[in-house]
Amino acid sequence: MVDSMAPEAQQTQARPRGRMRAAQREFTRSRLIDAAIEVFAERGYAKATVDEIADRAGATRATFYLHFKAKSDMISELMARGEEHYRSVYQDLGPIAHAPTTASVRRWLATAMREWDSVAGFARPIGEAASIEPQIHALTVAQQSREIGELADALRNGAPALSVKDAEVYASVLLAPLRYYFELYLRGQRFDERRVLDVMATSWMAVIGRIAEQPKRRRTAAAGVAAQSR
Structure with a gap:
């Protein structure tokens, strides 16, 4: 038919x-x-x-x-879900980096730490898998590089004059203590969150404040050179 x-x-x-x-x-x-x-x-x-x-x-x-193909193939999916949680958090840092204050930086850090509850279910198995699966370890290294890149982009959104390489160095320095306390959190080790936020905000402000001041220092220096040439 x-x-x-x-x-x-x-x-x-x-x-x-x-x-x-x-x-x-x-x-x-x-x-x-x-x-x-x-x-x-x-x-x-x-x-x-x-x-x-x-x-x-x-x-x-x-x-x-x-x-x-295997349960290890699921880890990249968990990593993608974890990254999605933090994407908007990093985007929110750009305006703060443009005109930072210790209070605004502390609020951003507190928001980032509140996300830990949401991503813990992804992060724990990722960490366990990375310790026994070489290919997963390679994925986590790449993920950390992407995280540094996202924070570097946020810093440059607030201070466009900052070079890409310098932004990545600053980002890696800023993320180190945040990652350290996240690892403690995942292992269930308690710490004084308020004290950590206070100290971390001060240290982040020292870096972000310096970044934000760079264009002003350049303009001041240029003005000084121009005045001397008159």
């Missing part, structure tokens, strides 16, 4: 079906990742199994392998 449906109608009918299948695949993939986060939190990355993750997601082992 010959199909009398016009090619255009067939294509129109195929497109919604294709979109539905793609949406279903994405839903299943997301469900598997959510399940992995739960299993990693309960069992740890090393002890978690593919069967446990698939079962928690209400899927089969075969379905898992349609989306991932």
